[in-house]
Amino acid sequence: METLEKFQYDLKKNLSRVSFDYHERKVYSHDISVLPEYIEKIACRDAEAIVQPQSVEEVLEILKLSKKYSKPIVPRGSATSGYGGVIPYFGGIVVDFSRMYKFEINEDEKTFIAEPGAVWWDVEKRANKKGLSLRVYPTSALSSTVGGWIAQGGVGIGSMMFGGIKDCVERLQVADFNGLRFVEENELKYYVGMEGTTGLITSAKLRLMEYKEKIPVGLEIKDFNDIKRLNAYSAVFFSSGYIRMINEAEGSDYEEKDVLIAVFLDRAEVNGFDAKDFWEERFYPMRVKRKWPSIVMTEILMPLENLENYCKIIGKELKGRDFGIQIHFCKEGGRILGNVIIILASDENDRRFTKDWRKSMKLLKMGLKLSGKPYSTGMFLSHLSKKYLKDYEELLRFKKSVDPDNLLNPGKIFPAGKLPRIMKLAEIFA
DSSP states (O other): OOHHHHHHHHHHHHOSOEEOOHHHHHHTTOOSOOOOHHHHHHHOOOOSEEEOOOSHHHHHHHHHHHHHHTOOEEEESSOOOOSSTTSOTTOOEEEEGGGOOOEEEETTTTEEEEOTTOBHHHHHHHHHHTTEEESOBOTTTTTOBHHHHHHHOOOOBTHHHHOSGGGTEEEEEEEETTEEEEEEGGGGGGTTTSTTSSOEEEEEEEEEEEOOOEEEEEEOOSOGGGGGGOOOSEEEEEOHHHHHHHHHHHOOOOOOSOEEEEEEESSOSSOOEEOHHHHHGGGOTTGGGGTSSEEEEEEEEEEGGGHHHHHHHHHHHTTTSOEEEEEEEEEETTEEEEEEEEEEEEOTTSTHHHHHHHHHHHHHHHHHHTTOEESOOTTTTGGGHHHHSTTHHHHHHHHHHHOTTOOBSTTSSSOOSSHHHHHHHHHHTO
């Protein structure tokens, strides 16, 4: 029996849900990002198998077979991120955690424990019935999974008050080639935001808060520094251009002006207009794509004091184009950052698309010069990890100790192959 046949046979024999279907493998070899053709040819290789584990025991079996046949493992949640974290850069086994979706809420501790495939909004709805609520959640919470966002890392709704997802995780259970282990406190940094490169998250314990009514207030903002005075649960800025894109995509008639949506708990602490409709838009940042064939996005974390200057640069670079800006504010280490999301209307079937993609790299580059940092590096920006990822060398040593053969989501966070060199050149010449 050939090695490939043995590999497929062992997967089918030992796991409950396995697929080698050509079309499924194609679908599972992409995320939501759209790339220029020459980048896609380098970055996107087809998965060799799709597995959907239903238990921790099956996750451990996948790891065993990965090591036996030297096949990379690529963990996958809902694939709502566009950094290439779920793309099988070197082929291998894509592990879809959607069938590990159970979770339990501890009302006394105000915590919950979830399997990696649990959906954030399912947790929120059940927590609300028990008088509790999530502290933070991603804008993709309607479909995003607990394990996926923890592995991605980052900030979201609630991050003005509670920080990023890393600040809300109490404990993780992870699986690697040595078996299962629980990690907490200082060890969490080896897994949160590491995109499955150091181990597969099989459960997570996170802190909740008491349920309080969310009061969204719309404010006209003249100076981003005014945000320092807001004791808000969450805050997001929509540019006039973004609101115009919403209106064109949805047929709505929002007033097309810059607006800050500040969300307070139980009672509003400032005067402004009722922003409930805008608050609902937090779940649908990509909805504007209905109007245009494609969009090109740039995302960067920017210090509050540099936001105004960066927005002026964006406006100058994209003058005459359909574009919008969202900024989600968060607290990190005692300071306020803005997670800037630039949305540029484009068309992947037009030659202009490659130029637009290069423009996004230029905007990222200009933001980095203003003391910004990548929201995530994933696969596409792994060449920036060494410079911008805290404790990079320590994390790399840990990666090598638990995954000496580089089978856990290779090419993510830690650069490998041709793509990082191509992306670095794209950034240099942007």
